[in-house]
Amino acid sequence: xxxxxxxxxxxxxxxxxxxxxLAYYDGFKGDDHVGxxxxxxxxxxxxxxxxxxxxxxxxxxxxxxxxxxxxxxHLGALIPITSxxxxxxxxxxxxxxxxxxxxxxxxRAEDEAQVWAKD
Numbered sequence: 001x002x003x004x005x006x007x008x009x010x011x012x013x014x015x016x017x018x019x020x021x022l023a024y025y026d027g028f029k030g031d032d033h034v035g036x037x038x039x040x041x042x043x044x045x046x047x048x049x050x051x052x053x054x055x056x057x058x059x060x061x062x063x064x065x066x067x068x069x070x071x072x073x074h075l076g077a078l079i080p081i082t083s084x085x086x087x088x089x090x091x092x093x094x095x096x097x098x099x100x101x102x103x104x105x106x107x108r109a110e111d112e113a114q115v116w117a118k119d
Contacts, residue, residue, distance in 0.1 A: 012090030015058035015082075016045055020095035022057075023070065031062065034070040041093065042074050049077055056080045058092065 019025035022042060024035035048055050056079055061067065063081040071078050085092065098111040 012088040013054035013056050014048060015056055015085060015089050015092040016041070017094035017096070018057055018059045018061065018067065021093055031064045032066040034066050037074040045075055049075065056082050058082055058085065058094070
């Protein structure tokens with residue numbers, strides 16, 4: 001029987017963080033400031049959009065017009081902005097993620113080291 005879950009069918013949405021993942025981040029500088037694009041991730045998101053994938057900006061920031069302008073300029077499109085993940089999220093790309101192995105609680109040491117490292 002086919003799943004009715006987009007994620008289980010491989011059609012769920014992809015969450016991508018803004019600050020430190022899509023845009024350079026060196027501290028909060030106000031709602032109207034978005035850093036320079038991080039080209040490898042910007043290229044990846046553009047590719048997904050060309051392929052028709054559902055890509056969403058998953059950020060703790062409130063949706064500010066500066067973010068929308070940044071998306072149009074650097075991604076070539078407006079993508080949905082959310083601060084919430086749901087059961088259909090297929091993947092999350094974020095500089096603060098610590099990957100946890102499913103059903104074990106085991107974490108990747110290199111992820112933890114990156115998140116807790118002080119610059």
